[in-house]
Amino acid sequence: MPHDEKKPWQSLAALRGDPAELARAEREFAEELPVGPGAIASGHAHGALVQLRSGGDVSRRGFFGLMGLSAAAVGIAACQRAPVAKVVPYLSEPDGIVPGVSNWYASACAGCDAQCGVLLKSRDGRPIKVEGNPEHPLSQGGVCAVGQASIVSLYDASRARAPLERGQPIGWDALDAKVLAGLEDARSKGKAIRVVAPLRTGPTFESTLAQFLAAWPGARVARFEPSGELTALADAHQAAFGARAVPSIHLDRARTLASFACDFLGSWVAPVAFARQYAKGRALPLIEREGGKLGQAEGAPPDFARRHWQLEPALSLTGASADRRHPLAPSELVPALGGLVRRLALRSMHPDRAAIANALPRASEPRELAAPLDALAAELSASGAQALVLCGASDLTAQALCVAANQLLGAYGTTIDIASGASLPAADLPLAQLFTELEAGQVGAVIFLGTNPVYAHPDGEKLAELLARAPLSISTADRLDETARDVALLAPDHAPAESWGDSEARRGLTTLRQPALMPLFETRAAVESLSAWSAGKKHTQHELLCARAEAELYPRALHKEPRFDLFWTRALHDGFVETEETPLPASFSVAQLGSLFALPLATPSDTELWLHSSVALRDGRWSNNAWLQELPDPLTKTVWDNAACIAPARATALGLDDGDLITVTANGRSITLPVLVQPGTHPATLAIAIGYGRTAAGNIGNGVGVNAFPLLSGRGPARNFIEARLVKSGGQKPLARSQTQASLEGRPHIRTATLAAWSADPGASNPEEEKLDSLWSGHEYPGHRWGMAIDLGSCTGCSACVISCQAENNIPAVGRDEVSRGREMHWLRLDRYFAGEPDSPEVLHQPMLCQHCTNAPCETVCPVLATVHSSEGLNQQVYNRCVGTRYCANNCPPKVRRFNWFEYRHDDPVERLALNPDVVVRSRGVMEKCSMCVQRIQEGKALARRDGRPLADGEIQTACQQSCPSQAITFGDLNDPNSRVAKLTRDARAYRLLHELNIGPVISYLTRIKNTGA
């Protein structure tokens, strides 16, 4: 298998490891006495790692693993006394750390630019879990898959461990000396000093950058955003309002929502916050049903006018949730938007309606969209200010048209707001110009601040060559990535969880980042590097942050505190600060906006490339993350690869089938990748996810999929679509997919109804369960009876729960080959089905996990009692009793049991730090499955018992529930009739999977309600 060397997750690789490694790999349990943290706390980062190896060979599984080799070995080995184990206590215990007790630190997620507020669960000094910060105004407790998985990126073995010069270790002082010398040299020679910074950073970062620029006159900053979506958005708003900012959006206020290829639930701007708003806006009242009688509605009645339209080239997570969805070609985006604006202008009373209408691009929308656009325009203008038009394309004209549409609707101020938007730094130097300067040899020094244009810029290859012409080139990447490989000096940045920082989520809301562990390696925060390279005294990141906070946040904070230190303590505890801010100065100017309409349009063609971010990998920043690579794409269910999605009709026309290799050519560049026949794709569209095909991401991400960025126009990623040519290049690359069957075969596992039908009968398409007879009387469950309810109406399929579960329960990633053999290990999976027309199908998502059946079929068949029921109604799986007959899995109707086919590796001393010490790491040959986070249940009960109080409803949250951005999952005690879960279970929408088998699941699903229909 070619992947072995690259991916330790490749099952068989475990065997290839040398004996010592094997022995270590056998550790069943990552728990360490506080050696590591102790060492970390006393500043011996490496000491920690050395220590962590100890004990690897003392576990029982140490010999069980090797045992397979000879049965006799077992006999003898198993009866030895346990080898000597050491206990290494702290010398002096650091404040607030009690070995075995978790601490929680409020911080900011760095998964994407949304910068959600998170809580880092830190055990014995090492973060082991990312959870949402429920108090954070925007994310409100949700975290997406990327955020969850960032814990793996923190312990990524491929991170740079020290500053490097051309790959060779070099001390920080030496590095700083070289940098300063180089900068000085550049200044003296009058050569340019250039910085390539991310588009969206934080205030402190910006101010430090400003200091740097001040220190080096003539130095200029180029901003680089791989996907280009924020750039387009901000540019459009700058043109329209003169304010270069990301507007703050309130989906919950939008009654009519028109989204043009905008994947706001999946990857656009701030998916978690949007998902929360979206779910809030569409929440249905709870109506209990008992023996056909309906109870009182609990909660606000639904808004029947509320409808979400999605027009997009390829199926997106957002499109999957839409009430109405229409495929359109990428090149039709602008015409369609134009058509919409024209229609709105006719209906609008807006003073500038005429001006806008006249400025509109001439291209008229495709005929088949005329009718939908009429209807959409009607609904939008009916909703007026409570309507919202969004566009996800990083295309300036399209974004400008969106602004126009919202302006005509008067949406600004209600559903979308520029005044409270998060302002972005003014565009200083276009990246294109840096190229020319480099070519001309005018650049004396170029610094890449955590940007990786060599990979993510269409002309990255060219840049790689040009970099040689700069006397001084530096990168602050956290690893030797594509760009860092080609620069002279690597000044590795901390991982987010190791660093301080702040970010402006929206105007007046600052999210604070605080570290949860000492740096694992000899890295240094980028801001510290910047300040070190600026003139004057160098500051630590903490100093820089505090200084800014004291100067700017403290005076204007909403929560007044008598002293700054009190304020600061509170701020760090909360993880964010709200300040009184004057609204962004924003005045609408139609002229400026109109000028954008005039931009050249994409030429329609029969093959148009549509590049989009995938839910898991986004722009490829975290490609070296096995969890994200193995997270099945919510829509294609592929893992470890990106494919070219093509419409079924087109595929048959071209004689293409899943896995056939094609060569896509655009701008004279070609890539070869497998096709995937994906319903809901526009016939002219070829949809490819960006973020793949990294060459220097690390041992996991390298060579996974193909890099699509080079196909983009040379003008930089201002557009994410372009006409292309498609050639069947022959050959096959079978895709690894976690689910191959797309149709439900008419089975009632997922129930759906229209809002109209539901309002007529809350139990629509969900007949009440009839009582089934049983031979047995069953068992009593006094005390607690745990159960769960999953609202399919809220679930968007974003898969945050999958990764959350993986992080909480030490679930291994097994690699492409194993997944293609149908052996992925996820305890919680998201089933995805298509229904209806293949050109724009209805997409059904269903989180599938152990149903903890009351009459569990798996339990009856286990010969050794390795899976039995607990007194609280949980279906327990006892790994250390399991002999691995797999009978239970065969007899499990939803097939949610997972078998350890091999010894999966958990032996990397760094990667192992991510393991949760409260959950056993399973050995080869045993069955495992969802435990409903029993460790959390026990912990919650223990806490309540210690405080001598009854357990409160909602106090215990399962991992999946905690991170769910749309709060679709509810866990609790079914024995408590007033618990939320008990009520939901009695809801008229509630049904249980395969009830007719009389297995009695304790998990209820709630019918999915959509507002289709006229």
Place this chain on the structure above:
Amino acid sequence: MIKTCLLALACASLAACDNGFLTQQGYEPAQPIAFSHALHAGEMKMNCQYCHFGAAQSRHAGVPPANVCMGCHKNVKTGSPEIIKLTQAVAENRPIEWTRVHRLPDFVWFSHQNHVAAKVACQTCHGPVETMARVQQVNTMTMGWCLECHRSIAADPANAGKLNPPTDCSACHR
């Protein structure tokens, strides 16, 4: 055939372990520093949790950090050779590697906190530590041994409503 015989041998010996013939009972390793519980906990009647303060708040009772010892031994018996080992370690900022006496298998989740909260005396499991110059594992610490206690306490009507130690698998195996 031979494989089967070997397997039989293996099973036989494993079965033996199963039956608790071979446990760590009586394990009494030498420690880097000859610390005497008999002296501290016995003669001086120091509370167990004075040093093992983790027991009340964490799953681990924990071995006390060196600075806890130094709390007294900065001025008490500073001359004794054993104490000198300690002071040296602290001086060199070198953690002390104690040899672990009580060690449950990796797949067992045990919480000192829960047991302390339930007012289980340390001696119930660890034996009369206050009489031991060198700590020894006095109990088998097998699953059956744990269950015995859990069951008898649950069965005792005197504990009804106050204590109900779980006998669910997931109480210890998760």
Place this chain on the structure above:
Amino acid sequence: MSPVSQRRFAAQFASEEPLLAATREARERGFSIDDVFTPYAVHGLDEAMGLAPSRLPWVCFGAGLTGLVSMLSFEIWTSAVSWRLNVGGKPFDSLPAFIPVAFEFTVLCAGLGSVAALLLRTKLWPGRAPAVLPGTTNDKFTLVVHARAESDETLRALFEHHGALACGPLQPDAPAPAAPPAIATVAP
């Protein structure tokens, strides 16, 4: 034993029919049959020898019953008394599910029990090596009766009438059943 019973007279036959006839007649004439040695199970021989039906079936029944009862009670004890585990919502004492194992164990005990009884009762166990009459395990059928010296002639006449290959008295002290020298000497 009385000296009478010790003196025995043997006759050897080449096939089962004459043997059966001779045995039957010998018994009718009031001779007591000591034993008959045959290469295979001759049907009707037991009746001819006047053997009572074996009591081994009772052993079989007893062993089986013990197996059944002990296994059933063991199953119920382990599942419903020793450690009550909720398995798949089934009652602790899921009697129907216990039947198969109980049945198998019944058969096992019954089978092993009766075989053990057989081996003990017939003194068959490794290491036993009683003298065997020549040809018995190949193609000879030998009848041995208790007889006084004076009845020798009667017997000889009787057996030769039935086509005995050879016959004659066995040595009183000969370890029964040992080859009578007579058989070797007498010509057919």
Place this chain on the structure above:
Amino acid sequence: MSGHTYSALRHPLVDPPRSLSQITDEIAAPMERAPSASFWAALGAAVALLALGAGMVTYEVATGIGTWGLNKTVGWAFDITNFVFWVGIGHAGTLISAILFLFRQKWRTSINRSAEAMTLFAVMCAALFPLIHMGRPWLAFWVFPYPNSRGSLWVNFRSPLLWDVFAISTYFTISLVFWFIGLIPDLATLRDRAAEGSLRRKIFALLAMGWNGSGRTWHRYETVYLLLAGLATPLVLSVHTIVSMDFATSLLPGWHATIFPPYFVAGAVFSGFAMVLTLMIIARKVLGLEHMITVRHLENMTKVIIVTGGIVGLAYGTEFFTAWYSGNPYERFTFINRAFGPYAWAYWTMISCNVLSPQLFWFRKIRTSPWAIFVVTIFINIGMWFERFVIVVTSLHRDFLPSSWSMYRPTVVEVGTLIGSFGLFFTLFLLFTRVLPMISIGEVKSVLTFARQPAGSASHAVPAAAAPVLEEGAA
């Protein structure tokens, strides 16, 4: 009177007639003459296969079940298929030796010994698979209820897999005992043939346990033999019933069916007889026992095959009817998928081998030509393996939730293990033909006169008999 019936309508079971001592000589001959080259060739081949299998098993145990083609949906495939297949093979042995004995079918005498041996070896092969299919086979002993330090944690007597453990081990023990009891008189015969003081004699003496052919011993011996036959008969039925319950008591469509017990038992007898025939036809040729394992024996067995084959065919039909009649969508889908889904090839292989090919036995010509029978039985063996494969895999790979549907493809390791099990089987069987009488000497003698005029007088009956007596007497 002795229980023989003399009928002109009946065919002699031993043809042409033999004297008692000739029978002894002929049956003992293969053990006493040096093995032929063909024997060595056969044994070599068998051992080679066995070695292959051993290698595969070692690799699998050392590496993990992942070396097989199984996945999250298909948790069983070759492993349990082979298990059921071999258990089935085993059943014919018991059937022939026990049930035919109860029915006083005298023609069984010349085949029951090797049939029983086949049972033992087949059960050994079968038992191997539940063991190695475990993820942690080194903990297999956990399936036995023994007092332990876990307080005590017993076993789950509700699990059909545990029933299997007891069924298979009981079945093996009883078959072994039954077989050995049957051997004792023959062992005595061999003991007395062996040269005085030779090692051979010592060994047989030890095994024969002092058997001296006493009428009283025979009397009790027959009783116990009858008892064992009486016990083995329900046992063999229960064993395959329990094996079928592995599937029947689950709730998987395609497994959860009440007809499984009879269906499986019939299938077992069906496949077992096929295997007996396959072996017998080779053995009688190679060891020159045509006159004891006569064409008539073969013909009788083909008749059993027609009957059981018919039952199996009926069961296939019934399954489909039930699925349709129940109206259960999952059941219906499973069977449509079975016949027309991705594994249809396996299904139709099964049908053509198990339902169609036995119909050839309606023709006397085929019924009485050993080689034709041989070919058909080979097909039946294949078909019956596929029957189990179809039941196990096609039911699993597409069950309730379409999201978890998947395909199963066997790996080299699995195929190698299957081949290895045949290696084990044939190795043991070949060795058996060398060291023990593969036909029951005693029992064949007892049917020597079957369907023949009885000898007027002993001396005429066996003319050559007198001389050896003298020799023996002198000896």
